Amino acid sequence: MRSIKNSFPSEEDHNLLREADAKHLLHPWADLSTLGEQNTLMIQNAKGVYVYDSTGKKYLDAIGGMWCVTLGYGHEELIEAMAEQAKTMAYYTPFGDVSSSPSAQLAQMLAELTPGDLNRAHFTTCGSTAVDSAVRTAHYYYACQGRASKRHVLSRRNAYHGSTYLAASLCGKLADRTLFQYESDFIHHLSSPEYDPDIAEESADSRLQSLLDEMESEIARLGAENVACFIAEPILASGGVLVPPPGYQAATREICRKHDILYISDEVVTGFGRLGHFFASETHFGIVPDMIISAKGITSGYQPLGVVMISDRICETMSAHAPVDKSVFSNGYTYSGHPIACATAIKNIEIMKRDKICEHVQEVGPYFIDKLRSLVDSPIVYTVRGDHLMACVECWTGNETGPTARNMALAQRVDEYCEQNGLLVRPYENLCIMSPPLIVEKSDIDRIISIFSQALNRAQSDLDSGRLD
Known part of the structure; x- marks a missing residue:
């Protein structure tokens, strides 16, 4: 495979990258039942609190890479x-x-x-x-x-x-x-x-x-x-x-x-x-x-x-x-x-x-948790918990709690709708976990809540109409 150095590869190179990934990479926590068939999201570029896939699509990274990209991407x-x-x-x-x-x-x-x-x-x-x-x-x-x-x-x-x-x-x-x-x-x-x-x-x-x-x-x-x-x-x-x-x-x-x-x-x-x-x-x-x-x-x-x-x-x-x-x-x-x-x-x-990053977190962290707590009004949100810039929204179908098959499918649907609309959250069992970069602003938090709320509404509609099964 030829070296791909462009920020956003051509459609042909994009497909080659995904093929190489499916054929040669064993990812951490990979689902072995789909080995070689996975439809991987190829993250190609990043700046601030945003990442971009290999097609150029932009996502607000609400998981900070994996709890770790605190100062954001591309910090000179x-x-x-x-x-x-x-x-x-x-x-x-x-x-x-x-x-x-x-x-x-x-x-x-x-x-x-x-x-x-x-x-x-x-x-x-x-x-x-x-x-x-x-x-x-x-x-x-x-x-x-x-x-x-x-x-x-x-x-x-x-x-x-x-x-x-x-x-x-x-x-x-x-x-x-x-x-x-x-x-x-x-x-x-x-x-x-x-x-x-x-x-x-x-x-x-x-x-x-x-x-x-x-x-x-x-x-x-x-x-x-x-x-x-x-x-x-x-x-x-x-x-x-x-x-x-x-x-x-x-x-x-x-x-x-x-x-x-x-x-x-x-x-x-x-x-x-x-x-x-x-x-x-x-x-x-x-x-x-x-x-x-x-x-x-x-x-x-x-x-x-x-x-x-x-x-x-x-x-x-x-x-x-x-x-x-x-x-x-x-x-x-x-x-x-x-x-x-x-x-x-x-x-x-x-x-x-x-840059007083800790002081910034002390300011925006409670705002983040407070905004997330407004989501408990959704019928498919069991609870919201967290502290400052680490938080979790637990999903449920309304009849059963915990990581049951239907609850996990519901949370996965929420995650999919978030991704479609340019927001990355971390799905785990029936949970949607968030840990945005510490430089996140209140306007970014508002965007997270807006997209997540829309995803909840769409997932609830799927549940109510039987499209979750």
């Missing part, structure tokens, strides 16, 4: 930072006693942004590898103190933590558990902690207490002396933007502290401005965890990069107690602290501070 300063670092030094090994100025500078910047004593950065390649590294750090921390039995990990149902073997095993989304193998010996899933006051049949206090009782019970069953860590997204993102009851994060943090269990806050989605703060753990939820995981928005999606921010206490303990013959921290990746990725993250942080 980010592009220049990438290019300048590539000209200076594209790559050198990060292993052992070798480093680069971008990774050292970024580590210091992150230490200044994270709460408490989370002052040590361990760079990885993405959120999944950062999750792996955080859990492995917890295991090393206890093993070097002679407590290797403290290895069990608590996660939650509906959680998403990545797709490496360990990270996928930590995930609690049943829909993602197919025919792969998953670790079950030392990983345990607590109940999904969501609480939606609009549809709840119990009080927030009652829900919170039952979740805490369950956590205490599971720790007692396993033995606190055997539990290494608890990993938690402050808000469960890919699981459906599930918001726990007020006080959940602080209460689970206290349980972990009481039982000497490390608390790992997975801020791959909630960090870097999505909730109006660089990190949401302390400022939004009132906790200082033992480790924070970040990725996605750390580079605004322009480069793959992940990081585990680790407390000084953990690092100093590992340094002091590791046996001489086992003192190597044998975890890391060829591209850990990649100079171009770190240079991009540095520029991303500088722009966010200068």
